[in-house]
Amino acid sequence: MLYQDRTAAGKILAAELQQFANRTDVIVLALPRGGVPIAYEIAQKLKLPLDVFIVRKLGVPGQEELAMGAIASGGARVINEGVVHALKIPAMVIDEITEREQVELERREKSYRSNRKPHQLTGMEVILVDDGLATGASMKAAIQSVKTLNPKKIYVAVPVAERGTILEFRSQVDGIFCPQTPSPFHGVGQWYKDFSQTSDEEVTELLSLAEIMPPHTIPASNHSHR
Numbered sequence: 001m002l003y004q005d006r007t008a009a010g011k012i013l014a015a016e017l018q019q020f021a022n023r024t025d026v027i028v029l030a031l032p033r034g035g036v037p038i039a040y041e042i043a044q045k046l047k048l049p050l051d052v053f054i055v056r057k058l059g060v061p062g063q064e065e066l067a068m069g070a071i072a073s074g075g076a077r078v079i080n081e082g083v084v085h086a087l088k089i090p091a092m093v094i095d096e097i098t099e100r101e102q103v104e105l106e107r108r109e110k111s112y113r114s115n116r117k118p119h120q121l122t123g124m125e126v127i128l129v130d131d132g133l134a135t136g137a138s139m140k141a142a143i144q145s146v147k148t149l150n151p152k153k154i155y156v157a158v159p160v161a162e163r164g165t166i167l168e169f170r171s172q173v174d175g176i177f178c179p180q181t182p183s184p185f186h187g188v189g190q191w192y193k194d195f196s197q198t199s200d201e202e203v204t205e206l207l208s209l210a211e212i213m214p215p216h217t218i219p220a221s222n223h224s225h226r
Helices: 006-016 035-046 081-086 091-113 137-147 163-169 200-212
Strands: 026-030 050-052 055-060 063-072 077-079 125-129 153-157 175-177
Touching: 006 035, 026 035, 035 050, 035 125, 035 200, 050 200, 055 091, 055 137, 063 081, 063 091, 063 137, 077 137, 091 200, 125 137, 137 153
Parallel strands: 026 050, 026 125, 125 153, 153 175
Antiparallel strands: 055 063, 063 077
């Protein structure tokens, strides 16, 4: 099945996540930029708070689409050792690219959030959302970083993923929600009719909308454990 676009995929994924609806101990975290329209639909339909968790892929020089690793908010870095060894990429090159992507990660943090502080994740159940998983490098970095923030549980929710990647993730999180694991996979974009790039403006707008229409008013006492 092809998804019409990310918004349509978000609505379908929300139906699989009904068990989390209206809960005050659950938060939806989107991996920008492609994960944001999907996560927005989930958060609205299930009446859950929405935030972003910034991840930057470390692309192989000259083949930027190929991930040799990723970095995430909070300082986690995941290296795809198989790619690094196969292409004999020196540590110095990885460090240089990490440094450059760190600058972009920090720029996006400021741009997307404006003056909003990140949500506290301690004691929360976190649903990490992206538009799909190929190698999973970005999601691995996000999971590692989120774990350092002491959540109660971590779930991964994506509309489509490579089957082998899903199997790899089963031991890393508390649950995975993925309606489609087609084989052969051929990349995330193949499974959307419209896979046009999500803009920074769209990310900022959806986060602002989610902030304006909060899912529920949580009494102050519920924040005391965070």
